[in-house]
Structures are given as C-alpha cells and as structure tokens.
Amino acid sequence: MANWIKQASQKTQIIISTHSPDLLDYFTDCAADVICFEKTLPKGHFKAIKLPEAIIQDKIAEGWQLGDLYRVGDDIVGGWPW
Numbered sequence: 001m002a003n004w005i006k007q008a009s010q011k012t013q014i015i016i017s018t019h020s021p022d023l024l025d026y027f028t029d030c031a032a033d034v035i036c037f038e039k040t041l042p043k044g045h046f047k048a049i050k051l052p053e054a055i056i057q058d059k060i061a062e063g064w065q066l067g068d069l070y071r072v073g074d075d076i077v078g079g080w081p082w
Contacts, residue, residue: 002026
C-alpha cells in the first residue's frame with residue numbers, strides 16, 4: 001500500500017491518516033512531507049505541524065524510522081495514541 005501511495009503522490013496530492021507505525025516506517029525517506037497533529041491546550045483543539053526537519057534528519061541518521069519514533073512515544077511524532 002505504501003508503494004502505491006508514493007507512486008500516486010507523483011501525479012496527485014495524497015492525504016492519508018494513520019496510527020500505524022508499520023505504515024509510517026515506509027515514509028521515513030520522505031519525512032519532510034509528513035505532518036502530525038498536535039493537541040493545543042486548554043481548548044483541546046488540534047493543529048497540523050510539519051516535523052522539525054533538522055531533528056528528524058538527525059534521528060534518521062542515528063538509524064531511527066518514523067514508525068520507531070512513534071512506537072517509543074517520541075514527542076516529535078506524537079507517540080502511541082493510548
């Protein structure tokens with residue numbers, strides 16, 4: 001599915017939403033295109049934010065994948081939803 005999404009994104013805009021770290025791993029190579037939702041307080045609304053490119057690139061250089069960061073609860077990508 002991830003390969004199809006990447007291929008289709010070359011021709012049109014694709015928006016996906018997932019809580020799957022396994023799917024997120026497939027987008028590590030294009031982390032600059034990944035947007036996360038951050039909860040704002042006190043109202044509890046969400047805002048879309050781009051991943052901080054410098055921090056993400058440093059973590060990727062260390063061997064992390066986006067799904068790994070999600071699995072361990074890294075604040076950059078939001079962590080597990082529960």
